[in-house]
Amino acid sequence: xxxxxxxxxxxxxxxxxxxxxxLGMCSFLACSKKMETASGLGWAVIFVMVVTTPVNWxxxxxxxxxxxxxxxxxxxxxxxxxxxxxxIAVIAxxxxxxxxxxxxxxPRLYASLGIFLPLIAVNCAILGVALFISEREYSxxxxxxxxxxxxxGWALAxxxxxxxxxxxxxxxxxxxxxxxxxxxxxxxxxxxxxxCFAGIRL
Amino acid sequence: xxxxxxxxxxxxxxxxxxASNPVTFHVLGICSALAVTTQMKxxxxxxxxxxxxxxxSNTAISVLRGFIPGKIRIIVQLVVISTLxxxxxxxxxxxxxxxxxxxxxxxxLIITNCIVMGRAEAYAMRNPPFKSFIDGIxxxxxxxxxxxCVAVFRELLGQxxxxxxxxxxxxxxxxxxxxxxxMVLAPGAFFLLGAIVWVQRFLSGYTEKP
Numbered sequence: 001x002x003x004x005x006x007x008x009x010x011x012x013x014x015x016x017x018x019x020x021x022x023l024g025m026c027s028f029l030a031c032s033k034k035m036e037t038a039s040g041l042g043w044a045v046i047f048v049m050v051v052t053t054p055v056n057w058x059x060x061x062x063x064x065x066x067x068x069x070x071x072x073x074x075x076x077x078x079x080x081x082x083x084x085x086x087x088i089a090v091i092a093x094x095x096x097x098x099x100x101x102x103x104x105x106x107p108r109l110y111a112s113l114g115i116f117l118p119l120i121a122v123n124c125a126i127l128g129v130a131l132f133i134s135e136r137e138y139s140x141x142x143x144x145x146x147x148x149x150x151x152x153g154w155a156l157a158x159x160x161x162x163x164x165x166x167x168x169x170x171x172x173x174x175x176x177x178x179x180x181x182x183x184x185x186x187x188x189x190x191x192x193x194x195x196c197f198a199g200i201r202l
Numbered sequence: 203x204x205x206x207x208x209x210x211x212x213x214x215x216x217x218x219x220x221a222s223n224p225v226t227f228h229v230l231g232i233c234s235a236l237a238v239t240t241q242m243k244x245x246x247x248x249x250x251x252x253x254x255x256x257x258x259s260n261t262a263i264s265v266l267r268g269f270i271p272g273k274i275r276i277i278v279q280l281v282v283i284s285t286l287x288x289x290x291x292x293x294x295x296x297x298x299x300x301x302x303x304x305x306x307x308x309x310x311l312i313i314t315n316c317i318v319m320g321r322a323e324a325y326a327m328r329n330p331p332f333k334s335f336i337d338g339i340x341x342x343x344x345x346x347x348x349x350x351c352v353a354v355f356r357e358l359l360g361q362x363x364x365x366x367x368x369x370x371x372x373x374x375x376x377x378x379x380x381x382x383x384x385m386v387l388a389p390g391a392f393f394l395l396g397a398i399v400w401v402q403r404f405l406s407g408y409t410e411k412p
Contacts, residue, residue: 019388020388021237022232022233022234022236022237022388022391023233023237023311024233025232025233025236026229026230026231026232026233026316029229029232030229081288081291081292082288084284084287084288084291084310084313085281085284085285085288088280088284088313088314089277089280089281092276092277092280118276121276122276122280122314122316122319123314124233124311124314124315127310127311127313127314128307128311131307131310131311132307135306135307174400175409176400176401176403176404176407176408176409177396177399177400177403178409178410179410180226180229180396180399180410181396181397181399181400181403182396183396184392184393184395184396184399185392185393185396185397187392188388188389188390188391188392188393188396189389191387191388191389191392192389195387195388195389
């Protein structure tokens with residue numbers, strides 16, 4: 001249990017998927033201009049992460065891992081070269097299903113998350129988590145905690161950046177540095193801050 | 203004219219390299235631009251892999267553009283791209299195993315690299331195959347240029363080497379010079395890319411609208 005909590009803390013703070021592994025930068029840069037957009041996308045990513053990680057884990061165990069096809073009488077088969085295609089298909093499908101389910105059962109949530117869901121299918125943080133899980137050979141509970149923690153860490157960084165950029169509107173920045181340039185520098189400072197968490201263990 | 207490349211094609215490559223560079227102008231493909239640039243070697247391999255995937259996926263999608271139904275085009279594009287990425291990954295694993303281990307998940311992440319999807323959607327869906335191929339090469343090179351630029355600084359300042367060769371002389375270390383550890387870590391990459399974007403936009407005279 002303690003190990004799982006440790007892994008959760010590590011994935012949110014110490015090895016934040018955005019600030020330490022640079023995953024999900026594109027939507028991070030594009031959607032951190034406004035607070036509402038940022039928090040909406042943040043929740044959507046956490047949600048999709050929690051739903052897709054178990055499915056991807058299972059797909060890897062049952063289909064793609066070396067020797068995973070033993071149940072079908074093919075113990076020597078190694079389909080790991082197909083795993084890229086499998087993961088991205090699972091993610092795109094899950095996002096589509098999640099979108100339809102939310103639309104059916106909670107139109108209000110759909111109205112607030114709806115526009116972000118298609119964007120998430122090509123968010124590299126989600127594919128990255130699936131690939132990390134298969135590379136590090138996590139067990140099922142570990143995989144789930146890692147997925148949820150990474151989603152939460154990503155959302156945290158996004159919301160923090162949106163808050164900073166809103167304040168930044170009042171400052172006079174040199175023209176060429178505006179937008180991407182200053183956002184990168186701020187992300188760097190944030191990454192420095194998050195590095196202070198390194199070494200925290202329970 | 204070598205290889206039948208016209209003046210217009212050359213111009214489109216040049217624009218992708220400088221004025222509308224995919225990384226510094228369109229803000230695409232930042233993720234991997236930062237993750238693989240601690241060393242020149244990984245940056246070069248990553249740039250080559252992306253250029254390969256991008257030029258061929260552009261060509262393939264451009265050939266198929268008449269047959270792809272509008273509603274499921276994203277899925278079709280993803281299938282084409284992930285097939286090419288799987289090919290690139292297998293080639294790297296077969297011939298450059300150590301580099302492929304260093305790049306770890308980032309080869310697979312070319313699939314969700316926004317440059318590939320972005321160019322497929324914005325260019326290859328509307329233009330003939332050869333032009334799309336040239337566009338893919340140009341954007342791939344533009345991306346690689348930024349990657350190499352970041353990697354040169356990170357490797358030189360962080361480890362004192364270039365492509366694994368020692369550049370900073372021993373005498374300098376003896377007189378008290380130390381490698382800048384920050385450059386190898388994540389924040390160094392953010393600062394450097396921010397600075398490179400600043401310089402590039404200052405020289406090309408582009409300012410983002412608020």
